[in-house]
Amino acid sequence: MCDLNNYPKDLNNIILSPILPIKLPAHNVIILKFIDNTITFDDIQIQVKEKLKSVYTMEEMMGTMNYRSRHVRIDLLSKDEYRSVLNSGKLALGGHLYDVDEYLPSPRILICNKCNSPGHLKKNCKSIIELCKRCGNDRNDGADHKNCNIKCHHCSENHEATSFKCTWISKFRQDLLHKLKENKHLLPPNIQFYIPQQYRDHKGEKALMNNSVENYQLQAQRQNLLNNNKLNSTTWPKLNSNLSLPSTVNTTSIWNFELKQMHDELYNLKQEHEIEIKKLKTEHETQMQKMAQGWQLINLQFKTQAEAIVDIYTTVSEIFPPVVQSLQTISQAYIYIYMIHISRRKDRQIETLARRGRLELVSERRSL
Structure with missing residues (x-):
């Protein structure tokens, strides 16, 4: 299903364009754990594809990313290569050995598309x-249920009814895992379920599987080892490469040293984090004080401007009427003076005309 060569190019004169699956089933998936962030994802792809020839897809697991490392999911087409990598338990990248583990999916919950339960x-x-x-109302009531208000009809919280944030669904999931733990013998022999951390008990089990099947597989492996060594009784039995060998090194002291070193690193990171928080708080308080002072200055400026406008308005309202009255008086005086001037000018003209008339009469009398 994952190879285009397995599909016909056309069927009944219809050209086929198969859509390949994005991911493979869980029993074809391995996980590279705690890969250093200094190694880029492109470098990881190049090095992994050089060592593993049946790589289908690779992706970084979003929930495992932190400031130091992350996990990478690898889907393999070859079952033999999948078993070989898991048996080795390690994979070299960039000069470092990284742990390889199988991918265990968490139990999926069937949710009804009709009642969302x-x-x-x-x-x-x-x-x-x-x-x-989204809203819990009838989906066929004619309303727009793509933009309706989100309110879970299970717990009345602000999320969709099928969300894992819902306490009701979370409780159902917890009860389901509890039932599976009590009835492990009913699980299929080739299936393992990953147990989320919040649902683990004090034993710290990470996976659910049929214990009887596991014991059967161990017995079969031991029987195969005995059968392989029947021909030569002097040879040592073969050991799987992923089995831990006894060591003369004091592992307890090594673990104590590593734990102490990790504790010191975490303590230093905590101190740096607290110093950074204090620094940010100080800067925040300084900025808030500056903003408060700025607002005070702006308010003072607004108040001063308002007072100035009131003073100007008061002054203008007090001065403007006398000024208008003075202007009216001046204009009236100017008109009066102008009228007097015109009347005097007319009197002069009349007097001049009268003189001319008298002179003309005198001259006429003399001529007679």
């Missing part, structure tokens, strides 16, 4: 109406 499917649902997973 876990534990059954739509065809077995007893609900009369289809409920919207």
